[in-house]
Amino acid sequence: MSTPGSARQRFTAFRRSLPRTPRLTAQRVVARGLEFAVYHTEPRPDRLPLLCVNGGLLYDHKLLWPALSPLAQHRQLFFFDQRGRGGSQPPPGVHAAKIEHDAGDVGALRQAIGFHQWDVLGHSWGGGIAMLAAERDRSGVRRLVLVNSVGPTSSWLDGLHDRALERLSPADRVVLHRLDPKALHVADPAVHSAYSRAIYPAWFGDADLAQLFAPPRSESRTGASVVSRLRREGYDWRSLVRAVHSEALVIHGESDLLPPAVARELVSLLPKSRLALIPGSGHMPFWEAPEPFFESVEQFLS
Numbered sequence: 617m618s619t620p621g622s623a624r625q626r627f628t629a630f631r632r633s634l635p636r637t638p639r640l641t642a643q644r645v646v647a648r649g650l651e652f653a654v655y656h657t658e659p660r661p662d663r664l665p666l667l668c669v670n671g672g673l674l675y676d677h678k679l680l681w682p683a684l685s686p687l688a689q690h691r692q693l694f695f696f697d698q699r700g701r702g703g704s705q706p707p708p709g710v711h712a713a714k715i716e717h718d719a720g721d722v723g724a725l726r727q728a729i730g731f732h733q734w735d736v737l738g739h740s741w742g743g744g745i746a747m748l749a750a751e752r753d754r755s756g757v758r759r760l761v762l763v764n765s766v767g768p769t770s771s772w773l774d775g776l777h778d779r780a781l782e783r784l785s786p787a788d789r790v791v792l793h794r795l796d797p798k799a800l801h802v803a804d805p806a807v808h809s810a811y812s813r814a815i816y817p818a819w820f821g822d823a824d825l826a827q828l829f830a831p832p833r834s835e836s837r838t839g840a841s842v843v844s845r846l847r848r849e850g851y852d853w854r855s856l857v858r859a860v861h862s863e864a865l866v867i868h869g870e871s872d873l874l875p876p877a878v879a880r881e882l883v884s885l886l887p888k889s890r891l892a893l894i895p896g897s898g899h900m901p902f903w904e905a906p907e908p909f910f911e912s913v914e915q916f917l918s
Contacts, residue, residue, distance in 0.1 A: 623822035623896070623904055630906040637682045640695070642703075647724035653703030654725065655681070655695045663691040664734050664758055666917065667722065669749075670695070671740025671766075673715070674808055674839035675832060676702025680739060683902045686910050691917070694734070696725060698745075700838025711803060713841040715851075718745045723753030735917055736862075737761040740899065744853070750864075751856045760864040761913055764899045767878040768857045768885055770850040779873060780818035788817050801848040805835035808843055821871030821898030829903070857885040864889040865916040869897030869904060890916075 640655040655677055656665075666687060670679040677695035687693055698718050700706030707713055722745065726734055736757050738746025743765025750757040766772060777797040781789055792814040799807050812831055820826035864886045868879035870893050883891045892912045897905040 623825040624828065627825060627828070627903055627906065634686055635689070637685045638688045640681065645696075645725060645728050647721060647728040650699055650707060650721075651705045652699070652721070652725060653677075653697040654729070657685075657688040657693045659692045660690065663917075665692040665694055665731060666735045666737055667694045667696075667726070669722070669736065669738040669742035669746050670698075671738070671742040672812065672831065672834075672839075673698075673741045673843045674701065674805070674812060674834045674836050676704075676834070678702075678832060680742075683900075684737075686906070687913060690914065691735075694729070696721075698839070701834070701836045706838045710837050711841050713838045714845060715741070715744060715842050716748060718842070719748030719752060722746070722749035723756050726753065726756050732756075733758050735759045735761070737763065737913070738765060739763040741766055747853065747857055747860060750860045750862045754861060757862045759917060760860065760862045761916065762864060762866045762879075762882060763901065763909075764868055764872050764874060765866070765879070765882060766874070767881060768854045769852045770846065772874055772878050773847065773850075776873065777815075780815050783818040783823075783873065785817070785823065788814070792818075797847075801844055803837070803841040803844040805837050805840040808840045809833060809835050819873050819899035821869060821896060821904055825904060829900075854885055857882065858887065860886055861888060863916075865892060865912065866890070867892045867894065867901060867909065867912060869894050869899060869901045871895075871897060872899045874899065 638657045643654050645652045645654045668680050668684050672679055676697040697704040736746045743762040750760050795811050816831050817826040866879050866882050868876050883889045894901045894905045894908050901909040
C-alpha cells in the first residue's frame with residue numbers, strides 16, 4: 617500500500633495537476649524510401665519543436681506518450697514509430713536492420729517534415745538513436761536531451777540480467793529466471809517481447825510504482841533484429857559521441873538499473889554536456905520524479 621509522499625502518490629498528484637492532455641495529430645511521412653507514422657502536438661511558433669525518440673527498440677511512440685505531454689505546454693512535440701514498429705513501414709531487409717538505420721531516419725524525417733532545426737530527446741535505447749542522429753545531422757539538432765540513456769559502449773549489458781533478478785519480487789524473479797538472456801542473440805520477436813515484459817519492473821526505483829505500468833505487447837521483427845544484433849555483436853560509439861557538438865543534457869535516475877556511471881561516462885565524452893542526477897528515480901524519471909524531471913528539461917531547452 618502507498619504511504620503519504622510515496623512515489624505512487626507523487627505521480628498521481630502530479631498528473632492530476634496537469635491540464636487536459638493535448639491531442640496528437642497523426643501524419644504519414646516518406647523518408648529514405650519508407651513511410652513513417654509521425655505524430656505531433658499543436659505548433660508553437662516561438663520555440664523549436666522537440667522530437668522525442670522512444671526506447672525499447674521493439675515498441676512505438678506510445679512508450680513516451682502521454683508520459684511527456686507536459687512538455688507540450690511550451691513547444692510542439694513530435695514522435696515517430698521507428699521503421700518496422702507501430703504504424704511505420706518495415707525495411708525490405710528486416711534481418712539486416714541496425715540501430716544506425718534508425719538514427720539515419722531522424723535527420724531524414726526532419727528534412728521531409730520541413731524543419732531547418734529541432735531539439736531531440738531520447739530515452740533509454742532511444743538515447744542511443746538520438747546520440748547517433750545528432751552526430752550524423754549536426755546542423756539539424758540544436759540541443760540534445762538524453763534520459764536514462766544507454767551507454768557509449770555495450771558494457772552496461774554485462775550483469776544486467778543478474779542485477780534485475782536482485783531487484784524483482786519473488787514472483788517476478790521466477791518469471792525472469794526462466795528466460796535466458798543469451799536467447800536474445802537470436803531475432804525471435806516473441807522471445808524479445810517476453811523478456812522485455814519480465815524485466816520491466818526492475819527498471820523502476822520504486823516497486824510500488826512499477827505496479828502501475830506494463831510495456832505494451834509488441835513482436836516487431838525489425839526491432840528484434842536490431843536488439844539481437846546489438847546484444848550479439850556489442851557496440852562502441854565513443855568516437856561518434858565525442859563528435860556530437862550539440863549542447864546536451866544527460867538526465868539519469870540514481871536508482872536506475874543502468875548505474876549512474878553510464879551517465880557520467882556519456883558526460884565525459886560529450887563535448888558540451890551537463891549531468892542531472894535525479895535521486896529516488898529509476899529508469900522512468902518522467903513518472904518516478906516528474907517535477908524535477910520536467911523542470912530540468914524545460915530549463916535546458918528554454
